[in-house]
């Protein structure tokens with residue numbers, strides 16, 4: 001086992017023994033650990049303040065700023081893990097793809113990837129391309145103490161959805177047209193993206209990330225047979241590439257009820273579940289040997305305190321028989337969420353599950 005995967009390696013014992021990493025390893029925990037996808041970001045006034053006037057992608061390349069933004073939700077909410085502040089398109093930008101993150105829209109690619117000739121633009125990612133990531137994680141692991149840091153990347157399908165469409169899409173018609181109509185080009189595209197993603201995750205783990213999450217946010221658009229044939233090999237390649245580090249690998253997507261089993265089999269130690277499938281049913285679908293993460297509907301936080309507690313309790317009850325449970329929302333924190341509602345939610349989960 002590698003440095004980060006053992007208590008004797010570069011990772012401090014207190015981090016290795018944290019509730020979050022124990023739950024990922026399906027070991028007994030003192031309380032159910034909690035973190036939130038998109039916990040660092042627009043729901044926090046202190047985030048909006050430090051980001052003022054700095055474009056999103058530029059903010060991802062400033063180590064001190066990344067460090068501050070990553071720490072903000074840890075200070076405020078008492079969450080059990082930090083997630084590295086970045087974006088799934090950062091490694092693509094780093095290899096020279098002409099893309100930007102447009103406020104209120106998302107990633108936009110100037111020249112979409114549609115042909116075999118376009119593939120040549122997807123060169124390998126080297127650690128030097130993202131030296132600011134190594135630097136920021138170095139700062140962060142010192143500041144975080146025992147709190148684990150989650151590194152992340154976009155999965156090949158979700159990255160391809162932006163590259164081929166040229167921006168956000170509801171239907172993924174260009175990406176799926178390539179997948180159905182030119183399976184060889186599609187497979188080569190996803191394989192290229194798998195190598196870039198694996199390299200990006202390795203940089204984060206070697207710099208000190210204690211776990212990684214692979215976001216395949218939009219893969220719920222696919223039928224299981226297409227997932228298995230056209231996406232799973234590339235995602236499995238990513239997970240395989242980082243298996244030797246021994247850090248937990250989390251895999252998440254939205255609307256993936258029919259894909260949960262396959263997403264686990266792709267090589268995840270923890271399968272993320274959105275709010276559409278209760279966790280006990282998700283556990284039946286995923287099968288033994290993997291922990292689950294989720295799955296409160298993020299819009300519940302706009303409701304009354306009583307409703308939040310009742311819905312949270314339902315999630316905890318459904319998770320009661322699981323081998324390992326990491327509490328999270330079923331998707332990212334919505335920008336208009338009241339920060340105090342998140343702080344109260346962390347406290348509620350910790351109190352209700354204290355053992």
Ligand SMILES: Cc1c2[nH]c(c1CCC(=O)O)Cc1[nH]c(c(CCC(=O)O)c1C)Cc1[nH]c(c(CCC(=O)O)c1C)Cc1[nH]c(c(C)c1CCC(=O)O)C2
Pocket residue numbers: 036037038039040041042056083084085086087088089101102103104105106107152215217332
């Ligand atoms: C699909 C996806 C993207 N980015 C990401 C995903 C997968 C997660 C998911 O499914 O939500 C991942 C991501 N993006 C960001 C994080 C930060 C870490 C965290 O979770 O706190 C993470 C984990 C910062 C961000 N990434 C982005 C913001 C907002 C931009 C800003 O604050 O100026 C943040 C905080 C921009 C972005 N980037 C992307 C979108 C759809 C958007 C939102 C567009 C908008 O509504 O403005 C692509």
